[in-house]
Amino acid sequence: MTVDPSANFRTRVEQALGDDNLRTALDRATSRLRGKRTTAVAAIDLERLRDEARAIREHSIRRLPEMLEQLERNLIANGCQVHWAETGTEATDIINAIARQHGVRRAVKSKSMTTEEIRLNEALGQEGVAVVETDLGEYIIQLADEPPSHITAPVLHKRAEDIAELFQRELGMHPTTDPTEICAAARRQLRGEFLAAELGISGCNFAIAETGTICIVTNEGNGRMVTSMAPVYVALLGIEKIVPRVEDAILLWQAVARSATGQETTVYFSMSSGPRGPGQVDGPREMHVVLLDNGRTRILERGYADALLCVRCGACLNSCPIYREIGGHAYGETAYSGPIGAVVTPLLADNPATFRELPYASSLCGVCREVCPVKIDLPRLLLDLRHNLTQLKASPRYERTAVRAFARAAERPRTYQRLSRIVRWFMRLLPQNQDGDVSKLPPPLSAWTRSRVFPKPATPGFRELWRARGTQDTTSGDG
Amino acid sequence: MSARPAMARDRILERLRSLLREKRPPFRDPIAHDLPAPPMTVYPPSGRRSLVETFGAKLTELSGSCELVRSETDVAERIAQKICEWVPTGGPERTEVLSWAPGELHVARLEQTLAELDVSLFVPDDMNDQRVRDHAASLAVGITGVEAAFANTGSIALLPAPGRSRAASLLPLHHLVLIPLSRLYPTFEDWLLKLRKRGRLEAMVRRSGQIAFITGPSKSADIELNLTLGVHGPKVVHAVVFDDE
Numbered sequence: 001m002t003v004d005p006s007a008n009f010r011t012r013v014e015q016a017l018g019d020d021n022l023r024t025a026l027d028r029a030t031s032r033l034r035g036k037r038t039t040a041v042a043a044i045d046l047e048r049l050r051d052e053a054r055a056i057r058e059h060s061i062r063r064l065p066e067m068l069e070q071l072e073r074n075l076i077a078n079g080c081q082v083h084w085a086e087t088g089t090e091a092t093d094i095i096n097a098i099a100r101q102h103g104v105r106r107a108v109k110s111k112s113m114t115t116e117e118i119r120l121n122e123a124l125g126q127e128g129v130a131v132v133e134t135d136l137g138e139y140i141i142q143l144a145d146e147p148p149s150h151i152t153a154p155v156l157h158k159r160a161e162d163i164a165e166l167f168q169r170e171l172g173m174h175p176t177t178d179p180t181e182i183c184a185a186a187r188r189q190l191r192g193e194f195l196a197a198e199l200g201i202s203g204c205n206f207a208i209a210e211t212g213t214i215c216i217v218t219n220e221g222n223g224r225m226v227t228s229m230a231p232v233y234v235a236l237l238g239i240e241k242i243v244p245r246v247e248d249a250i251l252l253w254q255a256v257a258r259s260a261t262g263q264e265t266t267v268y269f270s271m272s273s274g275p276r277g278p279g280q281v282d283g284p285r286e287m288h289v290v291l292l293d294n295g296r297t298r299i300l301e302r303g304y305a306d307a308l309l310c311v312r313c314g315a316c317l318n319s320c321p322i323y324r325e326i327g328g329h330a331y332g333e334t335a336y337s338g339p340i341g342a343v344v345t346p347l348l349a350d351n352p353a354t355f356r357e358l359p360y361a362s363s364l365c366g367v368c369r370e371v372c373p374v375k376i377d378l379p380r381l382l383l384d385l386r387h388n389l390t391q392l393k394a395s396p397r398y399e400r401t402a403v404r405a406f407a408r409a410a411e412r413p414r415t416y417q418r419l420s421r422i423v424r425w426f427m428r429l430l431p432q433n434q435d436g437d438v439s440k441l442p443p444p445l446s447a448w449t450r451s452r453v454f455p456k457p458a459t460p461g462f463r464e465l466w467r468a469r470g471t472q473d474t475t476s477g478d479g
Numbered sequence: 480m481s482a483r484p485a486m487a488r489d490r491i492l493e494r495l496r497s498l499l500r501e502k503r504p505p506f507r508d509p510i511a512h513d514l515p516a517p518p519m520t521v522y523p524p525s526g527r528r529s530l531v532e533t534f535g536a537k538l539t540e541l542s543g544s545c546e547l548v549r550s551e552t553d554v555a556e557r558i559a560q561k562i563c564e565w566v567p568t569g570g571p572e573r574t575e576v577l578s579w580a581p582g583e584l585h586v587a588r589l590e591q592t593l594a595e596l597d598v599s600l601f602v603p604d605d606m607n608d609q610r611v612r613d614h615a616a617s618l619a620v621g622i623t624g625v626e627a628a629f630a631n632t633g634s635i636a637l638l639p640a641p642g643r644s645r646a647a648s649l650l651p652l653h654h655l656v657l658i659p660l661s662r663l664y665p666t667f668e669d670w671l672l673k674l675r676k677r678g679r680l681e682a683m684v685r686r687s688g689q690i691a692f693i694t695g696p697s698k699s700a701d702i703e704l705n706l707t708l709g710v711h712g713p714k715v716v717h718a719v720v721f722d723d724e
Contacts, residue, residue: 025703032704044521052515058506059514065495072488078685084488136710137701153701160703183699183707190711195616211684221649221697221712227689228645231607239491246684247517247675250667254521261700265632267541268712269692277688279641282606293487297494305505377507 003329005147009357016326022157026327029156033318036262037371044258053255054375056248057309060240067209067242068291074212078274080287088118088294095120095201095234098288099129102232104198108190110216110223111135112203113151113312114236114292116335117348120201131201132193134222136186143170149328151336152260152314157327190222200226200284204237205256205311206249207289213273214289215249217256217266227272233284235272238292240308246271252311255373259313295348302352302388306381307343309374316340316368316378322361331358339368339378346385353392359385398444417463424457432456517675518668522631530630530663531720537633541695542708543716545633554721555592558622558655561717565653566619568596575601576620577651580642584624584657585723603644615644621651621713626690628658628718631666634694635718638687648693654713659723667692 002019003012016022041049060067072082085091099107107124109115109131121131121142133142137155141148144166148154155163160177167173173185202223206215214235216223227233243249249271257263276283299307317323317338328337332355334345342361346352359382368378389395409416431440437453440446448454460468499505528536535545548554568574578600581590590600601618603611623643625635635656639645648654664670674680684690697712708714 029704049521051510052519054510055513055515058510061505062499064499065492068492068495074685084491086487086491090487134711135701136699140701153704155701158703160705163702179702179705179707182702183710187710191616194711195612208684211681213684219697220699220710222710224645224649224691225711228649229606239495244514245517246680247519247668247671248514250671251519251521258521265634265692265694267694267696267698271684271690271692272688273685273690274688277639277686280639280688281603281641281644282646283639283688285607291488291491293491293494297491297498300495300498300502300505303502303505305502306507309506375510380507 003327005329005331005333009330009332009361012330012332013326013361016330021159021162022327023325025157025159025162026324028159029153030318030324033153033261033314037259037315037318038262040258040262040264049251049255049258050373050375053252053311053373054309056243056252057311057374060242060244060248061305061308063244064239064242067244068239070209071207071212071242072291074210075274075289076212078212080212080274080289083288083290084293085290086293088292091118091236091290091292091294092120092123094290095236096123096127096129098232098234099124099127099199102198102286104129104232106193106197107131107199107201108134108193108197108222108226108230109138109201110203110218110226111138111154112201112236113148113335114203114238115201116148118236118292118294120236129199132190132197134190134193134220134226135218136183136220139186139190140166143167147329147333148335149337150314150317151312151338151340157329194222194225194229197226197230198232200228200230200233202226202233202235204235204241206252207237207242208246208249208271209242209244211246211273213246213249213271215253216270216272217253217268218270219261219263219267221268224268224270227270228283231284232286232288233272233275234288234290236290236292238294239296256311256313259315259371259373299344299347302347304343304347304381304384306376307340307347309376310340310344311374312340313373314338315371315373319367319371321363321365321367326361331361339382340376343378343381343385346389352385352389356389356395359383359389420457420461424461427454427457518666518672520666520668522666530665531660533665534628534630534633534663534718534720537631538695538716538718539633541633542698542706543633543695543718545718545720548719548721551587551721551723554586554657554719555589557719558586558589558657559592559596559598561655561719562593562598562620563596565715568598574598575618576622576655577601577603577615577618577644577647578622579624579644579647583640583642584622585659586657586721602642603646606644606646615646616650618651620653620655621647621649622655622657623648624657624659625662627670628663628720629665629667629670630663632694634667634692636670637691637693638683639689640687645689645691648691649712652709652713653715654696654717656716656718658718658720660720661723663720 331337342358346355
């Protein structure tokens with residue numbers, strides 16, 4: 001991994017852009033995912049699906065408190081134990097306590113960004129519990145000791161060659177880049193883990209309030225394994241993951257499948273409502289559900305309820321021209337990257353200014369809004385967030401001073417006119433490209449021209465045009 | 480557990496209540512309509528093909544396979560043939576397959592037909608028993624019935640119950656799924672609607688412990704989006720649809 005998520009934003013972006021292998025991997029993967037999505041959504045009434053999906057999610061967020069109570073009631077009636085956590089630490093404490101109570105040493109986990117968000121593997125590791133990631137992609141990056149770089153395709157930043165090399169080193173696989181053989185090596189290794197683990201951990205795609213049901217979407221079957229084979233099963237979910245009815249979960253599942261990978265459905269959709277029933281052959285003897293806030297109520301408080309509608313399909317990542325160039329790690333130390341990540345990462349943080357650059361990692365082209373299955377207006381959220389961060393004085397001091405100075409000049413026509421004349425004269429002295437745009441500004445403005453040109457001033461200028469117009473008949477239309 | 484999580488619950492709910500009271504509507508551009516009424520559907524209208532043809536075509540497209548056995552008396556025979564294709568039989572050792580209890584499969588003379596080929600069904604009673612578990616995990620073929628199957632997506636729904644292990648559709652490399660024609664529906668939505676109308680949906684979801692929807696063999700595209708089959712679950716899924724009416 002060439003991108004260091006703990007470096008500063010500019011460094012991360014430069015590291016990403018400088019890595020040809022990373023950019024090859026990103027280009028191959030996002031192009032294919034976008035193509036598959038386009039085909040899959042062209043086959044259906046996409047607008048109807050988006051309207052229905054959006055209505056379900058809006059309904060759920062508006063009625064969160066009542067629906068969470070209903071979910072809790074039903075889970076308990078089904079024989080589950082329900083826990084609530086305000087912070088990530090509270091959640092890891094709860095799960096650690098469950099592990100301790102059962103003497104757990106080995107746990108298997110299916111892919112979950114929420115567990116990434118609270119760094120669950122680290123917390124359990126400190127208690128002596130080895131957590132094995134069982135999603136093939138997550139398993140690969142766990143072996144490589146890297147964080148995921150995509151919400152649904154965590155190892156999207158690696159080429160097949162990179163993965164083969166890793167498996168040869170870590171698992172003693174014989175030299176091959178054949179995905180089938182790489183996959184078989186992982187199956188052998190992980191099958192043993194599934195059967196030996198004392199604890200299964202999963203996230204949750206949707207929680208159904210009316211039945212008390214935790215739904216998991218997977219293609220590999222690891223979701224069914226972790227919810228079926230270990231004697232104890234823990235599901236961790238953000239409180240926004242709730243939907244009212246069974247039908248809603250089935251609809252959103254299909255919306256996610258089409259949007260994420262262009263599938264009509266994923267291979268597996270597991271709906272767990274409780275521990276194994278009387279006389280049943282397999283399934284967990286205990287099922288725990290941990291409901292996590294960890295900043296979600298704050299997202300609501302900060303006025304960004306729209307961000308809570310997200311169903312984590314990753315379509316906005318695959319289509320974003322910025323994500324496709326820099327990949328997930330360039331978004332820093334966060335589980336969520338891409339356009340939705342640029343919104344929720346600062347909002348989930350205690351201090352949004354820690355991630356003040358992220359809302360600017362967007363060209364506001366709007367493609368994320370077009371592909372979103374729940375119609376989140378991501379460009380608008382990014383703009384609002386930029387606005388809020390400026391209000392918080394999160395932008396650099398020189399930028400604020402410059403903008404203030406410009407505002408003062410712009411309020412005084414004479415000053416503005418005089419200044420613009422000076423600027424025009426000054427710009428003629430600067431190096432220009434063949435179009436006459438300025439290719440290099442002096443410091444500190446050189447930050448602008450490092451990656452783009454500064455457009456040449458218009459000739460004739462607005463004031464000259466105005467004067468010229470003023471000599472004509474002003475009543476004969478306004479063009 | 481301790482007193483703290485209980486307080487966490489009340490604090491979270493109280494915060495949500497007061498915030499949602501304050502910020503109404505909480506969204507920038509709310510889409511005003513109500514919760515959509517089922518059936519909600521995302522499917523294109525299916526062609527003039529029969530349900531079985533549609534189901535078979537879809538499952539085949541997803542790297543599975545499907546056959547229709549018209550005569551009920553032939554079903555056991557076809558199952559036996561399929562098992563022989565997949566695993567060596569007739570050797571010195573008996574061949575065992577991991578299965579649901581025969582009573583759950585609704586196939587006449589299944590055990591007798593298989594016994595003639597020296598194939599027997601292993602029906603686990605408790606997968607927590609280490610010996611049962613290890614043995615079940617060593618078998619190459621799993622046989623299950625279905626609660627329902629869905630033509631438009633090539634999917635099946637499985638519900639665990641006594642005699643119906645989750646393991647049979649999950650651990651072996653080959654999954655043989657037996658589908659009575661009466662359980663084949665056009666879409667998920669048709670099935671849900673029927674259960675909802677009869678007032679059975681909620682109870683079924685709650686009491687089963689886990690409903691699993693399965694669409695084709697286990698797969699991954701994590702390695703540069705190359706399709707690989709049999710990542711954790713079965714690599715081969717074959718459906719035998721038979722007329723039970």
